[in-house]
Amino acid sequence: WAWTSFVVFSISQSTMLVVGAIYYMSFTGVPGTATYYATIMTIYTWVAKVAWFALGYPYDFVVTPVWIPSATLLDLTYWATRRNKHAAIIIGGTLVGLSLPIFNMINLLLVRDPLEMAFKSPRPTLPPYMTPIEPQVGKFYNSPVALGSGAGAVLSVPIAALGAKLNTWTYRWMAA
Numbered sequence: 001w002a003w004t005s006f007v008v009f010s011i012s013q014s015t016m017l018v019v020g021a022i023y024y025m026s027f028t029g030v031p032g033t034a035t036y037y038a039t040i041m042t043i044y045t046w047v048a049k050v051a052w053f054a055l056g057y058p059y060d061f062v063v064t065p066v067w068i069p070s071a072t073l074l075d076l077t078y079w080a081t082r083r084n085k086h087a088a089i090i091i092g093g094t095l096v097g098l099s100l101p102i103f104n105m106i107n108l109l110l111v112r113d114p115l116e117m118a119f120k121s122p123r124p125t126l127p128p129y130m131t132p133i134e135p136q137v138g139k140f141y142n143s144p145v146a147l148g149s150g151a152g153a154v155l156s157v158p159i160a161a162l163g164a165k166l167n168t169w170t171y172r173w174m175a176a
Helices: 002-028 033-054 068-080 085-109 114-120 144-175
Strands: none
Touching: 002 033, 002 068, 002 085, 002 144, 033 068, 068 085, 085 144
């Protein structure tokens, strides 16, 4: 459960970050915009965390993902390659996909087990169909970070290209 969730969320969060970050960064042309976008996403997650906490759920029920350092790597790539959009897509997209699972694993090591929180919070007993299945030992070489980073790095590049393409579509829509 935990490994599968970590890998799925690593892929989804890295692609979600890179598509928006490169869209806004290429739209403004200013390095630093990706980090700004990640900061906004972090604030939104903290708002959701406070909302769940206000409903009576424990503080660790929502774990805020670590987006900002990965977005900063994307900004640095864009800046270091003299604002080259294609380098930002290929190098920056790869860096986001590789780094985000590592930062998130460090984050998860510092909080109580999120799955335990999620299963414990709504009700004290679980129905049979909700009972977690033990993971198969040795699957994915025992490294959800490596699997999440590998898959994230591969998928973040085409998603970054999509974000840059969305930017050209936006210009066309604005010009029409």
